[in-house]
Amino acid sequence: MANYSTSEFRSGMKVMLDGDPCSILDNEFVKPGKGQAFNRVKLRNLRTGRQWERTFKSGETLEGADVMDRVMEYLYADSEFWYFMESDTFEQYQADAAAIGDSHLWLKENETCDVTLYNGAPLSVAPPNFVELEIVETDPGLKGDTATGGTKPARLSTGAVVKVPLFISTGEVVRVDTRTGEYQSRASKS
């Protein structure tokens, strides 16, 4: 990969830092009139998700990281891997537990996800912002109770546990915001 100098750093650029691929979020040139020039760079470590600021001497270089974002269809999982397919090339990829992280809680077969590839292998997987999943276990629904605003835990088909209103029953399909893990509504009937 090419090397990039601090003056070339742009938001969205992927670089290698301390052995991990990182995404540049922001790059600020800092220079006292009579002092040394620095670049204060906001980064996200794409492996751990950690965001932080690193200061470089202006003119330092970093190696570019072979990182690509792809839209893929989630196929299935076995005991070790989660399998995804690029819909235009039909090429399949397997993601391990480290790459999946908590995303497995929201993966539904045939849904499209954003998969980040590093050196050709999945590095991280982002599910859609909203998914519709079936409730496999919750306390019996309280018929007609739509007003009190109470909630109860419900286990979804993926294993995720979300808080749902008291009137929701096992077997219903609910819409969940995957970024917060919060119940949104009953799924729209299809």
Next chain:
Amino acid sequence: MHWQPAANLGAIRQRAALLATLRRFFAARDVLEVETPLLCSQGITDPQIEPFVLSQGAALTAPRFLQTSPEYAMKRVLAAFGEPIFQIARAFRNGELGARHNPEFSLLEWYRPGFDHHQLMDEVADLVQECLGARPLEKFSYRQLFLERLAIDPFTASIAELETLARRHLDPGDLTGDRDLWLDLLMSHVLEPALGDGCYCFIYDYPTSQAALARIVAAADVRVGQRFELYVDGVELANGYCELTDAAEQRRRFERDNAVRRERGLSERAVDEYLLAALEHGLPECSGVALGIDRLLMLATGASRIQDVLAFDWQRC
């Protein structure tokens, strides 16, 4: 392609009004406006500043440098005539590009024979009040500032202590450097953002290694460079000196700059013999200051990026 100006008409009008205010300010004080060349045969030795070099042109017998500040030429005028002078000039610094830096920018620079740096700070405060309105003044020596805000003595702390402190506040990775690198990091990353919050904040009397062209004097138990900076809303706005007038000392500083350039693998630069000859002739005891006009306009308009106050910034010209 952006053919349109980066600044809106309001900012362009405000620049015109600001320039008129500056000229009125100096006319009322009998400070003479001068113009000096932008394209000079001599560059500067400062290891932190890179000039643009012009090497093609029928009139050239040697490469010329776009001035990084009008300082040397103005000091030659001062040595010849001894009058208080000011200049509104373009200056150029290669590689300085960011939210507060444009490689081509406007400087207001002025010199006051007979003033020490404290008298000049008073005049800078008067000028800034006139442009940006009244605010309280704050003044700290560089040492006082570090002692009060970071509980460390910038003159006596070891490099290891400065580095440890800097690493508590920010992540410099595997950065290495001398004492001034850690001081610059602490100043620019930790202290500067809070300086001049609701006031005009002057910092003065710097470590001798950061004296630049300021006179160095003994103060209490340390020697200090009689340099000052003005900060407003976390923005470095002006840099001034009680000026060095000793030609031999000036030559030593140029040579020390070149030694630093050699250590860092930068090419050496010829020293400006014109300036040294003027100092030999005699520069009156004086203080001088340079103030960033674009940054002054940013503060006046509330712009957060220098591009917003330039008709055409670096990307559009």
